[in-house]
Amino acid sequence: MLVSLPRVYALVGLSGGYVIVMLFNPVRLALRDGLRCITRFSRVWIVFVVLGLAYAIFQFATFTPIHSSADLDLNQLVSLAKWYWPRLIDVWRETPLPALEAVAGIFDNATTTYPLSVIAAVLVVANWRGIHRALFRALRKQYGFRGLLVYIVVLMSAAAALAKPLVFWELPAWGGVLPMAGLLQISASVDAVAFIFEYLCGVYIQVYLITLCLAWIRGLSFEEGELARFAVRRFSYVLKWAGVVVFISTFALRVPLLLAYFMNIPHVLDYLPLQRLWMSAFIIAFASMQVSLALHNETLGAALRAHIGFIRRNAGRFVWFLVICALHFFVIIAIDAVMRSAIADRLMALFCWKCIFAVLRGFITGWLLASWVCLFRQCETGRVDQEGWIQY
Numbered sequence: 001m002l003v004s005l006p007r008v009y010a011l012v013g014l015s016g017g018y019v020i021v022m023l024f025n026p027v028r029l030a031l032r033d034g035l036r037c038i039t040r041f042s043r044v045w046i047v048f049v050v051l052g053l054a055y056a057i058f059q060f061a062t063f064t065p066i067h068s069s070a071d072l073d074l075n076q077l078v079s080l081a082k083w084y085w086p087r088l089i090d091v092w093r094e095t096p097l098p099a100l101e102a103v104a105g106i107f108d109n110a111t112t113t114y115p116l117s118v119i120a121a122v123l124v125v126a127n128w129r130g131i132h133r134a135l136f137r138a139l140r141k142q143y144g145f146r147g148l149l150v151y152i153v154v155l156m157s158a159a160a161a162l163a164k165p166l167v168f169w170e171l172p173a174w175g176g177v178l179p180m181a182g183l184l185q186i187s188a189s190v191d192a193v194a195f196i197f198e199y200l201c202g203v204y205i206q207v208y209l210i211t212l213c214l215a216w217i218r219g220l221s222f223e224e225g226e227l228a229r230f231a232v233r234r235f236s237y238v239l240k241w242a243g244v245v246v247f248i249s250t251f252a253l254r255v256p257l258l259l260a261y262f263m264n265i266p267h268v269l270d271y272l273p274l275q276r277l278w279m280s281a282f283i284i285a286f287a288s289m290q291v292s293l294a295l296h297n298e299t300l301g302a303a304l305r306a307h308i309g310f311i312r313r314n315a316g317r318f319v320w321f322l323v324i325c326a327l328h329f330f331v332i333i334a335i336d337a338v339m340r341s342a343i344a345d346r347l348m349a350l351f352c353w354k355c356i357f358a359v360l361r362g363f364i365t366g367w368l369l370a371s372w373v374c375l376f377r378q379c380e381t382g383r384v385d386q387e388g389w390i391q392y
Contacts, residue, residue, distance in 0.1 A: 018327075027321045027375055034371025037216045038363075044209050045366025051111045051205075052358030058115045060351050083342045091337040095330055097273060097280075102329040102365070103322060104280035106372055107287040108245060109202035110365045117198040118165055121158040134229040138236035150239065157197035164194045181261075188261045192254050196246060203242045203290075206369070207235045210294045213373040237293045240300045241286075249279055284322065291376050314379045321375055328364050332357070 022028065038044045105111065113120065124132055135154070139147035167190050208231035215222055222230075252275050260268045288307045292298060298306065311318060336357050343349045 021324075021327070025320050025324065026317050027324065027371070030321070030375035030378055031324065031367075031371045033217075033374040033378075034213075034367050034369075037213050037370040037374065038366050040216055041212055044212060044370050045363045047205060047209065047362075048111050048365045049359050049362030051113055051116060052362050053355060054116045055112050055114060056354040056358045060354060064347060064350070066347060084344075086338055086341045088334055088338065091341055092334065094337045095334045097276060098333050099326060099329040100280045101276060102333070102361075103325045104283040106325060106365070106368050107290055108283045109199055109206060110369060111202060111362075113198050113201045113205070115165065117161050117194075117201045120201045121161040121197060124158055125155075125162075129225040129228050131228060131232055134232040135236070138233045139239075142236045142239075150243075154197065154200065157193055157195075157200070160190050160193035161197040161201075164190055185261045188258050192250075192258050195250075195254060199246060199249075200239075200242060203238060204231065204235045206290070207231050207238050207294045209366075209369060210234075210291055210373055213370045214295060214377070216370075217374060217377050234294050237296075237298065238290055241289045241293055241303065244300075245283065248282065252279060287318070288376060291373060295376075310376075310379065317375065317379065321372065325368050328368065332360055332364060 022031070025031075102110075124135070127133055136151055139151050141147070143150060167187055208228065211227065211231050211234060214220075215227070253272070256265060256268050256271070256275075259265055286304075286307060288310045289303050292303045292306050292310070293300075296303075296306075336353075339353050339357075340350070343353060
């Protein structure tokens with residue numbers, strides 16, 4: 001009992017500190033409104049849950065070796081007391097960079113879309129709810145001839161996203177036809193091109209959810225298909241900034257990894273954490289660019305000037321919002337690291353935890369995204385200190 005007292009005191013202290021921070025921080029109204037928004041439109045967080053679950057199931061089925069039926073025994077979940085539970089100090093090194101990337105995702109692309117991006121590619125090509133036609137018209141109207149080039153890039157990346165599972169599925173069968181180095185080069189090239197569509201698909205989903213949150217804030221009614229097409233038109237504006245992010249991330253992250261399959265680049269993986277760190281810092285430094293372009297008909301230069309003005313006027317609140325986001329993501333990712341270490345090779349327990357973690361992270365991501373839209377609108381309209389509840 002005496003040994004467990006310090007941990008109990010620490011837990012009570014952390015919980016009390018969390019309650020105080022959440023009740024008395026300057027962005028509490030936006031956090032409250034964000035919570036009310038996702039209770040009204042639950043799809044804001046369910047979308048992230050579905051994408052997270054799909055990726056977790058795909059990752060488990062693809063990379064987890066199952067040797068016998070004992071690996072999937074539900075009795076693994078009964079012996080929690082016998083697990084070795086590591087301390088946070090033993091696993092904390094796995095937490096800061098993923099937490100920073102999760103914070104940056106609120107302002108860019110909050111979740112991976114693979115493997116559901118394959119279905120999204122089919123829907124885009126099939127013109128589901130007029131999305132394909134709306135995308136083509138928006139790009140042509142927004143960029144003219146350059147829009148046709150962007151449209152071709154999107155279609156090529158969509159084709160790569162469709163081919164990606166087929167390439168990886170048939171990769172072992174091609175072993176007798178092509179050398180292994182050639183197979184790896186083909187698969188890496190397809191993956192690099194498919195990344196563009198997967199990223200843009202995630203950005204479109206985020207733009208759609210931002211417009212959904214805006215509809216809640218302004219008390220607007222809408223028809224679902226029209227909202228999807230409206231989000232496509234807004235996406236054509238956000239595409240300006242998304243193109244910048246794709247360009248930088250491609251040459252900073254994807255190109256070095258891709259070239260490593262064609263030439264000898266020593267220690268290419270050693271620089272990856274630093275590249276991810278700088279990429280996340282870049283996105284956070286220009287956090288309001290995406291939401292500003294999604295909610296206003298602006299050029300990239302106008303959005304940049306609006307971002308500078310937003311940060312100059314609301315730097316304190318923005319920093320507080322970053323702290324709140326970092327706190328929540330650090331906690332859940334630290335819990336994930338502790339759980340994965342305690343689970344070890346218990347595959348059924350690992351699968352169940354991955355599903356629970358996907359739901360937990362999806363809910364927090366949806367809440368923080370809705371809160372970010374609420375905070376942005378509050379700062380724009382000058383009602384950031386208004387204490388009254390939103391009434392519709």
